[in-house]
Amino acid sequence: MLRFARDAVGILLGGRRNFRPANMKILGFLLMLAGWAIVLAAMGMLSTEGARSVFVAAGIGVETTGLVLVIRSHANPRGLED
Amino acid sequence: MPLSVPALTDAVTVLCIALILAVPFAIAGLCLINTGLGRSRSAAHMMMCSLGVVGIAALVYFVIGFAWQGYPDGPAYYFLIGGKPWNWIASERFFLRGVPLDISSPSLAVWLEILSVGLAAIIPLGSGADRWRMSAVAFSTVLLAGLTYPLFAHWVWGGGWLEQLGENYGIGRGFIDGGGSSTIHCVGGLTALSIAWILGPRRGKYARDGMPTAIPGHNAVYVTFGCLLSLIGWIGLNGAGAILMANVDAGNVVLIAVNTILCAVSAGLTAAIVTKVRFRKPDASLSVNGWVGGLVASSAGCAFIRPPEAVIVGAVAGALVTLSVEWFELKLRVDDPGGAISAHALGGLWGVLAVGLLGTVGATGAENHGQLLAQFVGIATLLGFVFPFTYALNWALDRVYRQRVGPEGERQGMDLYELGGGAYPEFVTHDEPYERGL
Numbered sequence: 137m138l139r140f141a142r143d144a145v146g147i148l149l150g151g152r153r154n155f156r157p158a159n160m161k162i163l164g165f166l167l168m169l170a171g172w173a174i175v176l177a178a179m180g181m182l183s184t185e186g187a188r189s190v191f192v193a194a195g196i197g198v199e200t201t202g203l204v205l206v207i208r209s210h211a212n213p214r215g216l217e218d
Numbered sequence: 219m220p221l222s223v224p225a226l227t228d229a230v231t232v233l234c235i236a237l238i239l240a241v242p243f244a245i246a247g248l249c250l251i252n253t254g255l256g257r258s259r260s261a262a263h264m265m266m267c268s269l270g271v272v273g274i275a276a277l278v279y280f281v282i283g284f285a286w287q288g289y290p291d292g293p294a295y296y297f298l299i300g301g302k303p304w305n306w307i308a309s310e311r312f313f314l315r316g317v318p319l320d321i322s323s324p325s326l327a328v329w330l331e332i333l334s335v336g337l338a339a340i341i342p343l344g345s346g347a348d349r350w351r352m353s354a355v356a357f358s359t360v361l362l363a364g365l366t367y368p369l370f371a372h373w374v375w376g377g378g379w380l381e382q383l384g385e386n387y388g389i390g391r392g393f394i395d396g397g398g399s400s401t402i403h404c405v406g407g408l409t410a411l412s413i414a415w416i417l418g419p420r421r422g423k424y425a426r427d428g429m430p431t432a433i434p435g436h437n438a439v440y441v442t443f444g445c446l447l448s449l450i451g452w453i454g455l456n457g458a459g460a461i462l463m464a465n466v467d468a469g470n471v472v473l474i475a476v477n478t479i480l481c482a483v484s485a486g487l488t489a490a491i492v493t494k495v496r497f498r499k500p501d502a503s504l505s506v507n508g509w510v511g512g513l514v515a516s517s518a519g520c521a522f523i524r525p526p527e528a529v530i531v532g533a534v535a536g537a538l539v540t541l542s543v544e545w546f547e548l549k550l551r552v553d554d555p556g557g558a559i560s561a562h563a564l565g566g567l568w569g570v571l572a573v574g575l576l577g578t579v580g581a582t583g584a585e586n587h588g589q590l591l592a593q594f595v596g597i598a599t600l601l602g603f604v605f606p607f608t609y610a611l612n613w614a615l616d617r618v619y620r621q622r623v624g625p626e627g628e629r630q631g632m633d634l635y636e637l638g639g640g641a642y643p644e645f646v647t648h649d650e651p652y653e654r655g656l
Contacts, residue, residue, distance in 0.1 A: 165606045172602025180299035
């Protein structure tokens, strides 16, 4: 858990290069879920369309960041190791 | 979006039946495309898997899938956020008990859905070709048809919270997807991406330095004929889906058919032109992927756009699919023999977005502006929930039951290894690569 947290901070700040791909993948998927949660929160808690639009855009931005991490975690696919 | 089950006249009922009867052509078309784009030594395996997947998906959907998808006005579970009901899953009875299987609108929807879930389930076969074990395909199909598909389809087509965005929060008419760009194709395409990542690339696809090797499909005739079959099926799928799922007036069926055709042909031609410009000759497999991408993109908005806009939607889909196939293969090292990820996931996302950008769903400009926001919420749900969910399910399955065939299976070919005989027994299909151990 501690190692995952250390990797997560390192990945997000960009300063840590020797993180494990599995941790990057988990962090990426967590970010995607967090982005979706932002979108859901915008629907339930905000009332104006402008504010909702901003939060939906932010949520999709967070999801995209997570997707990039998931993509990077698969940069060395299993078949290359065979 | 009115959340009530439409009452159908006799003429509309006959029309819907005729349209649903065409949907199996879409399944047949995708089967041929997936088979033709794979290796000859896995052709029988692919067709056998396709048959099995359609069967398992239909059975699982019959047993539990429809109970969780439901239809508008049916029983469902809600929770309240800010005093607004969020309908998140249906609570129908298992085994289709309680569903009147007559010619009513819900029963026609059940018929269409049993075919649609099969269509969604064969999409990942394209990305897992030549290395996905048949038994693992079956288990993965159970997860898709029993969990992923019904849950998201309930949100979009079953009176769920995405469909209710318009009623609850005044956001356009709620998330709109008439023919299944998101519910069928994005769900299938995102599962295809998960499968491609979990399985890894085929042996010999990438060198150790990451450079890809071309492994062309074995039968361009299957592939192109599959395109034409798919067109028939998509007209039925889009027409029946728009009438039964999006409450579109049946008088729009000609518009829907014309838009579907225009999307497909403009996407196919754009893909041919793009490949001609890039490679000096039009590429058959990429053009086919573009054609399918155009069909996929047409599904969401075929009843809400005009023909000139359909041409634009198709052209963008054709270019997007063609360029992204190369991007996935070269940059991301995703081995997707059937192009399923580009054609179905990206084509579907573009189709959903196009409804908000180009569609006319309301009488006022404000309604149309709100529609774009509703479509973005749907896209955020696909990326933020459906993709992690389907990845997690298939990853967990891979942990308890390895999905990729062993090296011997890849060397022999899936036909010999899993079926004991090939699709083309009169031809030697794997002499040199087999000897070289590729």
